Amino acid sequence: MKNVQTPLTNFKFFGNVWLEEPSYFLDQDGYDILRRYMPLIRALDNEWQHRSKPIWDLQSRFVQFVHEETQAWRQRCSERPAQFLLYPSGSIAAPLAHHLLNPTFHVIDPYSRETDDSSSPTIYLLQENGFSSRNSFMFDQICRREDTHIYLHLWTEDVQKPHDDFVRDLRHHMSAIVEICWGEVAWRKVEQQVELIRFPLWGKYKDVRLYLELEENGSELKRFVFWVLNVQDTALGLAASMVDMSIEGNLYEQFPRHKYPRLTKQQREVRNGLMESVKQELRAAFPVKAHEEEERRSRMDSKRKEKSQQIQTILRDLENSQKIETHKSPLKTGMENDDSELWRIQRQKIQDQAKSWLAVSQRISNKSLPLDPLAKERLGNLENPAVADSDWFDLPMELIAWLQNQDGLKIGGDQISCREGIEKVFRLLGFGEQTLHTGSIKTSPIGEIAAMVGWGENVLPVDRECLTMHFLSSQEKNGRFTS
Numbered sequence: 158m159k160n161v162q163t164p165l166t167n168f169k170f171f172g173n174v175w176l177e178e179p180s181y182f183l184d185q186d187g188y189d190i191l192r193r194y195m196p197l198i199r200a201l202d203n204e205w206q207h208r209s210k211p212i213w214d215l216q217s218r219f220v221q222f223v224h225e226e227t228q229a230w231r232q233r234c235s236e237r238p239a240q241f242l243l244y245p246s247g248s249i250a251a252p253l254a255h256h257l258l259n260p261t262f263h264v265i266d267p268y269s270r271e272t273d274d275s276s277s278p279t280i281y282l283l284q285e286n287g288f289s290s291r292n293s294f295m296f297d298q299i300c301r302r303e304d305t306h307i308y309l310h311l312w313t314e315d316v317q318k319p320h321d322d323f324v325r326d327l328r329h330h331m332s333a334i335v336e337i338c339w340g341e342v343a344w345r346k347v348e349q350q351v352e353l354i355r356f357p358l359w360g361k362y363k364d365v366r367l368y369l370e371l372e373e374n375g376s377e378l379k380r381f382v383f384w385v386l387n388v389q390d391t392a393l394g395l396a397a398s399m400v401d402m403s404i405e406g407n408l409y410e411q412f413p414r415h416k417y418p419r420l421t422k423q424q425r426e427v428r429n430g431l432m433e434s435v436k437q438e439l440r441a442a443f444p445v446k447a448h449e450e451e452e453r454r455s456r457m458d459s460k461r462k463e464k465s466q467q468i469q470t471i472l473r474d475l476e477n478s479q480k481i482e483t484h485k486s487p488l489k490t491g492m493e494n495d496d497s498e499l500w501r502i503q504r505q506k507i508q509d510q511a512k513s514w515l516a517v518s519q520r521i522s523n524k525s526l527p528l529d530p531l532a533k534e535r536l537g538n539l540e541n542p543a544v545a546d547s548d549w550f551d552l553p554m555e556l557i558a559w560l561q562n563q564d565g566l567k568i569g570g571d572q573i574s575c576r577e578g579i580e581k582v583f584r585l586l587g588f589g590e591q592t593l594h595t596g597s598i599k600t601s602p603i604g605e606i607a608a609m610v611g612w613g614e615n616v617l618p619v620d621r622e623c624l625t626m627h628f629l630s631s632q633e634k635n636g637r638f639t640s
Contacts, residue, residue: 171202171381172399182359190357194369197378205334210250213330218323219244225319226301233316235442241302245327246273247290252400254333255288256324256343259299259308262428265420267302276418286393287404294333298324298343303435309342310450311443325350334380335396336370344384353382365392514611517559549575552607560607576603582610 168176179191223239230237243260257272257279265276273290274280283289299308299320324346328336338344347353353368366384371377383396397404420428439447549557561572566582573579580598583606598606 171198172401174395174398176358176362177360179359182363183357187357187359190354194354194356194378197369197371197376201334201378205252208332211330211332213249215245215249215327215330218326222300222319222323225322226316229316229319230438230442233442235438237301237438237442240268240270242300243270243272243297243302244300245294245296246271247292247294249294249327249330250332251292251294252333253288253292253335253396253402254294254296254331254337255283256328256336256338256347257295257297258340258343259297259305260302261304262302262431263420265418265424267428267431272297278418281418285405287397287402292402294331296324296327298346304432306454307435307439307450311439311446313443316442321346321350335383335399336380337383337385337393337396339385341384341386344382347382356381362391362395365389365395367392367395514559517555517611549573549579549603552603556607556611560610566610579603579606579610586610 166175166177168178170176179188183191223242226242227237227239260272260274260277263278264274266274272280272295273284275284280295283295299312299317300323301320328347328350336347338347347370351370353370356367356369358365358367366386368382368384370379370382372379381396381399383392385392393404436447436451439450560566560579561574566573568578568581568585571578573582583598586609
């Protein structure tokens with residue numbers, strides 16, 4: 158019997174992180190990148206703990222930022238309170254930094270200006286995983302409390318600029334040798350300001366997106382940048398290990414769904430009152446766009462309620478149909494009985510599959526799905542595999558798991574694992590691009606394509622548009638992990 162040699166974990170990568178022998182995993186291009194940049198990685202490994210602490214007045218820079226930010230809104234005839242601009246948490250000398258997207262009003266005390274607030278669902282998850290301002294530096298790309306969808310849909314470059322400038326200075330002076338960028342928006346902001354080099358990992362870390370940020374001279378490594386597109390335990394574990402930090406190993410994999418801090422009725426009323434004030438501020442700043450956004454949200458809320466009721470009806474009909482079928486006991490013999498049993502098994506399989514699909518759609522109905530048509534500049538970037546894959550990983554984890562668990566959606570036995578794969582399945586199911594809202598698979602958001610593929614895998618006597626529209630109603634992008 159031929160012996161299969163197992164690669165040894167004998168490659169020292171960084172700090173206390175040891176990896177398997179890379180020659181077993183990397184192609185020639187990957188190995189060339191490894192040989193080119195490992196000397197810089199080893200140099201940083203040897204000297205980062207001896208670096209001098211940053212001498213930079215963060216507090217004064219924040220005061221300047223607050224003035225510039227509120228002035229930018231004032232230029233748009235809107236007075237936006239400075240008290241909702243949050244100060245970064247933790248030490249700027251911390252070895253690890255969390256680059257979040259933006260704080261929201263979903264906290265116990267929305268007047269608090271502390272980023273590391275355990276009543277925030279995002280920060281709560283980080284703290285449960287072992288991260289906090291005691292061992293990390295935490296900052297937001299957009300420091301103002303705002304619903305994320307408002308920032309993504311309404312904010313213009315002039316009001317974003319003070320935030321971008323502040324974060325650029327922050328990143329320049331912080332000591333962190335490991336930065337975790339939560340989501341595509343935060344990562345893209347970094348990519349626009351500095352040159353990032355994709356570093357190929359291998360073995361159990363092969364799916365981790367790791368980038369190298371070099372110093373301005375190009376001959377020294379400044380820090381490692383992790384692009385976390387979804388909640389990835391493997392990436393977080395590696396990032397923490399590189400700075401000798403101990404965290405939970407698989408928190409997100411096992412974390413119970415919906416176990417987040419809940420607001421009381423009184424706290425929700427305070428939040429809703431503040432959101433009404435925000436609407437007035439946005440109407441002053443963006444008279445036309447704000448009105449259009451409010452109408453869009455109103456339509457989507459109505460559709461969400463309507464489609465949620467329809468899905469409940471479908472589930473009840475399936476259950477009733479199953480009960481009726483169970484009580485039927487036709488007396489048949491021979492081949493006729495075999496055919497009947499085969500039909501019953503197939504029908505049961507279809508029902509079980511459909512119920513699982515509908516259950517998944519219910520669970521993610523209030524989660525973020527990438528449903529906005531792709532912008533022209535993003536279409537050009539789809540040539541970059543890392544960017545194209547980001548679409549796939551922006552889908553909720555439950556939806557990815559469901560799609561990958563269906564034998565009928567596998568191509569050559571392989572699960573769907575990227576945008577290109579789900580586009581191919583969409584075409585094989587024979588929908589036709591005219592069924593998409595944009596009329597083109599290339600410009601359509603992956604959330605809509607995923608919804609159509611899910612329906613294509615389920616043979617049900619119901620209108621496919623029902624669940625598709627249910628997905629399309631879930632456009633809110635909440636939380637600072639959102640990309």
